[in-house]
Amino acid sequence: MxxxxxxxxxxxxxxxxxxxxxxxxxxxxxxTTDLQQAEKWANRVVHIRKNGxxxxxxxxxxxxxxxxxxxxxxxxxxxxWLQTVVAYRKLQKPNHQYDVxxxxxxxxxxxxxxxxxxxxxxxxxxxxxxxxxxxxxDQWALKSEKALATITWKETxxx
Numbered sequence: 677m678x679x680x681x682x683x684x685x686x687x688x689x690x691x692x693x694x695x696x697x698x699x700x701x702x703x704x705x706x707x708t709t710d711l712q713q714a715e716k717w718a719n720r721v722v723h724i725r726k727n728g729x730x731x732x733x734x735x736x737x738x739x740x741x742x743x744x745x746x747x748x749x750x751x752x753x754x755x756x757w758l759q760t761v762v763a764y765r766k767l768q769k770p771n772h773q774y775d776v777x778x779x780x781x782x783x784x785x786x787x788x789x790x791x792x793x794x795x796x797x798x799x800x801x802x803x804x805x806x807x808x809x810x811x812x813x814d815q816w817a818l819k820s821e822k823a824l825a826t827i828t829w830k831e832t833x834x835x
Contacts, residue, residue, distance in 0.1 A: 677739070678709065678736055680709070680710070680733070681708075681732065683718055683731055684729065688832075700815065705819075708781075708813060715730065718835055733833075734832070735828060738827070751779070752780065753779075758803060776816060776817065776823050777819060779814065
């Protein structure tokens, strides 16, 4: 599998020490299988940090090693996905340890719904109804050193 990571600099050796814990799936090295999504992330990071250049680092998984990881994959934005994203965004650590968590990205459009749900403005079933028609891109959060050891840098795309 090919994974893309968007940033303000080239990354050949991913590290977990720079990750933030308040992201959709908590601390991790975030990637996507969608090049356009990685390009959006790269442009966003440059805009926020006000330095560097939009850069996409391309990685390939070692399928033999990848198959030995503990992976939680959400196929869609369902109740379990929503509860997981809310828990991590509230800095509550769910009672599971996965090497990789994958699923839809809570993007700029979905964040408003999720924040309203967290604030109690929407019950869970209404939040899910509002999220259902949204088109989601995927994200793969590599959350352990074991997961990072399964990917190899292939190239860098400067935008």
